[in-house]
Amino acid sequence: MVLLGLGEGVLLGIRIVAVPALRRLTRLSVRAERLVPGAADGPVPHRWHVVVEGTLTFLGVPRVTRRLKDVPVGLSVGLDLNVDFMDHASFDAVHQWRPAHERQGGRGDIDEVHEAWYERAVTGDMSPPRKSSPPARWWAPWANRRRRSEAELDAPEVSPSALLLAGVREYHGSTARLVRPIMAELAMEQKPEHLFITCVDSRVVPNIITASGPGDLFINRNVGNLVPRHGTRTPDDAVAATVEYATSVLDIRTITVCGHSNCGAMAALLAGGGEVAHLHSLTRWLKHGNHSLARFLDTEPEPDSDEPPLTRLCKINVMQQLDNLLTYPWLRERVESGEIELVGLYLDLKSAKVEVLDRAAQTFVPVPDEAPGERADRASHA
Numbered sequence: 001m002v003l004l005g006l007g008e009g010v011l012l013g014i015r016i017v018a019v020p021a022l023r024r025l026t027r028l029s030v031r032a033e034r035l036v037p038g039a040a041d042g043p044v045p046h047r048w049h050v051v052v053e054g055t056l057t058f059l060g061v062p063r064v065t066r067r068l069k070d071v072p073v074g075l076s077v078g079l080d081l082n083v084d085f086m087d088h089a090s091f092d093a094v095h096q097w098r099p100a101h102e103r104q105g106g107r108g109d110i111d112e113v114h115e116a117w118y119e120r121a122v123t124g125d126m127s128p129p130r131k132s133s134p135p136a137r138w139w140a141p142w143a144n145r146r147r148r149s150e151a152e153l154d155a156p157e158v159s160p161s162a163l164l165l166a167g168v169r170e171y172h173g174s175t176a177r178l179v180r181p182i183m184a185e186l187a188m189e190q191k192p193e194h195l196f197i198t199c200v201d202s203r204v205v206p207n208i209i210t211a212s213g214p215g216d217l218f219i220n221r222n223v224g225n226l227v228p229r230h231g232t233r234t235p236d237d238a239v240a241a242t243v244e245y246a247t248s249v250l251d252i253r254t255i256t257v258c259g260h261s262n263c264g265a266m267a268a269l270l271a272g273g274g275e276v277a278h279l280h281s282l283t284r285w286l287k288h289g290n291h292s293l294a295r296f297l298d299t300e301p302e303p304d305s306d307e308p309p310l311t312r313l314c315k316i317n318v319m320q321q322l323d324n325l326l327t328y329p330w331l332r333e334r335v336e337s338g339e340i341e342l343v344g345l346y347l348d349l350k351s352a353k354v355e356v357l358d359r360a361a362q363t364f365v366p367v368p369d370e371a372p373g374e375r376a377d378r379a380s381h382a
Contacts, residue, residue, distance in 0.1 A: 028060040029053045030067045051080040058089035068097050074105040081112045142167065182214055192218040195246040197239065197321070198258040199225045199265070206258070209347055209354050218246050224265030224317065225257055226288040230327040234287050243331065247340060255325060258345040259318040266313045269293045291324070292317040315364055318344040318357060 004012070032050045048071045052064055071077050079094070098108040142163050196206050196217045206217055220242040227243075228236045246252040259266075268276050269289045276282050296313045305312075322342050326332045334340045344357030346364050355364035 027054045028056060028063060030060075030063050032067045032070060047076045047078070049078045049080070051082065053082040054084070056081070056083040056086045056090040058087060061090055061093045064090070065093055065097065068101070071101070071106075073101075076107040077101065077109070079108065079110045081110060083112075179214060186215045190215055190218075190250065192216060192246075192250060192252060193254065194218065195220070195243065195252045195255045196258060197222075197225055197227065197242075197256065199223065199260060199263060201260060201263065203349055204258070204260050204347060209258075209345075218242075218250060218252060223282065223285055224263060224269075224289055225259050225321060226265070226285070226317075227257065227321040227324040228288045229291070229324045230329070232288065234284055236285070236288070240328065243325070243328070247331070247334070253339065254341045254343060256343040256345055257318050257321045257325075258347060259314050259321075260347040261311055261314055261349045263310075263314050263317075265289065266292075266317055267310055270296075270310060270313055289317065292320040295320050315346050318346055319359075319362060322357075322359075 002009075030050070030052050032048060034048050050067055050071070054060070056064070068077075068079075081094075094110065098110065101108045192215060194217055196210070197220045198204055198206055200221045200223055206219055207213065210217065220239055222239065227239050228234070230240075243255065246255070265286060266289070268282075268286060269292065273283060273286060276286070292313065296309075296316045299316065301307065301312060307315075322344055325342060326335060331340065335342060342359075344359070344364075346355045346357070347353075348355070354367055356367050357363075358365050
């Protein structure tokens with residue numbers, strides 16, 4: 001505006017803003033592949049997989065419809081919508097393709113990794129589309145991405161190894177280039193901030209619930225997130241070795257024990273171990289949980305508590321494992337001197353919420369929405 005004048009400056013600004021906006025609107029990737037499982041999976045299925053990623057607007061409709069038309073008539077198709085926005089024109093195009101394809105003898109299945117744009121429109125929730133930041137695709141389980149295309153389409157299931165390799169290929173294609181600078185930095189040395197002891201349960205993903213990345217957590221996973229006590233009659237040095245290396249070599253100053261709801265190990269302890277008695281290694285390992293069980297039996301539930309016994313044991317187990325860490329004299333000395341901090345976490349699987357242990361009150365409380373320092377900063381700015 002200074003150089004050219006008011007009108008010219010405004011028009012130039014609009015043009016500059018329009019370029020990235022158009023780029024975002026046209027950011028779309030469409031790929032189609034015929035799923036071919038390994039020889040062990042039986043005959044080659046007549047099945048296609050079409051993946052749409054990015055921002056799906058009327059500008060991208062021709063690309064999507066062209067790909068869908070390339071699929072031979074009469075075949076089963078799984079359509080993955082991994083989009084952060086879908087307008088009405090795009091919904092109409094996809095919605096019209098599906099019955100048309102099925103009328104010709106094929107099968108069409110639409111799966112959304114997040115932001116259920118298509119599902120909301122089909123069920124009548126026609127709220128105006130809104131832009132949102134797309135979450136990382138890797139957090140969605142394989143079953144969510146391929147559930148219907150495998151369980152409902154008339155074809156043999158893809159083998160677990162094929163799913164694993166498909167995941168590696170997706171990582172190479174979309175994520176490896178993004179994390180390569182970080183991994184190159186960490187290639188010769190790791191500098192984790194925390195030792196994270198948690199269960200082997202597949203539903204517990206430490207990096208998701210802590211929003212951490214490569215190099216942040218030094219993780220020990222075992223059945224029941226147990227810590228064998230110092231001098232136990234059932235020797236097992238695996239956890240102690242991890243703790244020693246983390247604190248003495250990597251100089252980690254925080255040890256976290258994270259339990260979770262509906263833990264199978266705790267359920268086995270609560271049931272007396274009879275269901276796993278034929279699993280000799282597991283039975284021996286679960287002996288390390290006997291102190292948790294004894295503590296559970298000795299502790300009366302709160303009068304107004306409606307927690308199921310299993311939930312209560314899962315939480316008590318976290319408290320007990322932190323106490324088990326203190327049975328190691330060298331570690332207790334460093335904790336008492338303030339060099340090392342112990343933290344207890346509990347993940348409720350159903351709500352996907354994490355609670356933190358208030359060690360003074362011996363109870364789990366919600367994680368605050370803000371850290372105390374952030375609240376103080378906001379107050380000072382106000």
